Amino acid sequence: MIIRTTQKKGISITKITGQELPKEVEKNVAGVAAMELLKNTTSAYGFEIEIHKKIKPGSGIGSSAASAAGAVYGINELLGKPFGLTKLVEFAMKGEALASGAAHADNVAPALFGGFTLVRSYHPLDVIPINTPSELYATVVHPQIEVKTADSRSVLKQNIPLKKAIVQWGNLAGLISGLYTEDYDLISRSLHDEIVEPLRSLLIPGFNQVKEVTIKAGALGCGISGSGPSIFALCKGLNSAKKVGEAMSTIYENYGVDYDVHISKINTKGIKQINN
Numbered sequence: 001m002i003i004r005t006t007q008k009k010g011i012s013i014t015k016i017t018g019q020e021l022p023k024e025v026e027k028n029v030a031g032v033a034a035m036e037l038l039k040n041t042t043s044a045y046g047f048e049i050e051i052h053k054k055i056k057p058g059s060g061i062g063s064s065a066a067s068a069a070g071a072v073y074g075i076n077e078l079l080g081k082p083f084g085l086t087k088l089v090e091f092a093m094k095g096e097a098l099a100s101g102a103a104h105a106d107n108v109a110p111a112l113f114g115g116f117t118l119v120r121s122y123h124p125l126d127v128i129p130i131n132t133p134s135e136l137y138a139t140v141v142h143p144q145i146e147v148k149t150a151d152s153r154s155v156l157k158q159n160i161p162l163k164k165a166i167v168q169w170g171n172l173a174g175l176i177s178g179l180y181t182e183d184y185d186l187i188s189r190s191l192h193d194e195i196v197e198p199l200r201s202l203l204i205p206g207f208n209q210v211k212e213v214t215i216k217a218g219a220l221g222c223g224i225s226g227s228g229p230s231i232f233a234l235c236k237g238l239n240s241a242k243k244v245g246e247a248m249s250t251i252y253e254n255y256g257v258d259y260d261v262h263i264s265k266i267n268t269k270g271i272k273q274i275n276n
């Protein structure tokens with residue numbers, strides 16, 4: 001993303017490459033998030049935004065969040081950093097509301113803070129950055145089909161049986177504890193989703209096979225990335241992450257579905273600015 005200051009007040013989106021997305025400010029998550037930030041300033045300037053997309057929308061790996069968070073981060077830098085990270089998350093959430101119908105911080109918070117983040121509360125917004133174990137890698141397979149967050153939210157049930165909620169609270173607490181203590185076995189034992197995965201996985205071709213081969217290949221755990229269709233695995237060490245990536249690929253090779261595999265150490269720094 002490239003952001004420039006302009007004499008004309010307001011936001012404009014001047015160029016989009018890589019994907020078909022609207023340039024109208026009110027229809028693009030970057031424009032909506034940027035407008036929300038501007039509403040909270042008395043800036044004498046405006047900003048023009050170029051968006052260069054490398055991820056298909058409806059990915060489950062935060063394509064929309066990347067644009068929303070990038071826009072507010074860049075404008076905040078150009079304004080001399082009047083806002084802290086939590087405030088930027090609030091602005092970027094307005095962009096996510098356009099994409100999915102819900103002003104959630106699940107992707108914009110980690111994009112801005114870096115690493116793992118816990119969104120403890122929305123009223124008020126309370127984002128807690130969580131420790132990242134030093135040997136932790138993520139492997140993500142992104143089958144090139146679009147699953148919109150709004151659609152995969154609509155398949156969820158509004159009520160959760162108490163028994164399932166108790167199991168899930170245990171897993172969540174175990175995961176947070178495992179991340180802080182860098183206990184990879186505990187992370188592995190805690191990576192289970194009793195509530196959302198059984199419903200949403202039906203929207204993802206090959207999900208069960210991917211999960212099976214991924215665990216066999218040595219992943220600590222595997223699940224739906226965001227609202228899908230991407231599937232993530234957490235791994236200890238780069239070699240394990242690569243083996244898991246190969247195992248994931250075999251499934252989509254057999255399905256004949258185009259896919260990308262991304263392997264990365266967990267990025268603990270969040271968005272960074274590059275000056276040209």
Ligand SMILES: Nc1ncnc2c1ncn2[C@@H]1O[C@H](COP(=O)(O)OP(=O)(O)O)[C@@H](O)[C@H]1O
Pocket residue numbers: 021022027028029030051056057058059060061062063064065067068098099100147148149150226227
């Ligand atoms: N700058 C943008 N980047 C990505 N998606 C955008 C953008 N602006 C608007 N959208 C819309 O947001 C929706 C994708 O968001 P979402 O379903 O949450 O997928 P993802 O998991 O890839 O973020 C699509 O309808 C897309 O047209």
Ligand SMILES: N[C@@H](CCOP(=O)(O)O)C(=O)O
Pocket residue numbers: 059060061062063064065104106107149153225226227228
């Ligand atoms: N975590 C939320 C939002 C997911 O958004 P996405 O853009 O990553 O799909 C959810 O699971 O609904």
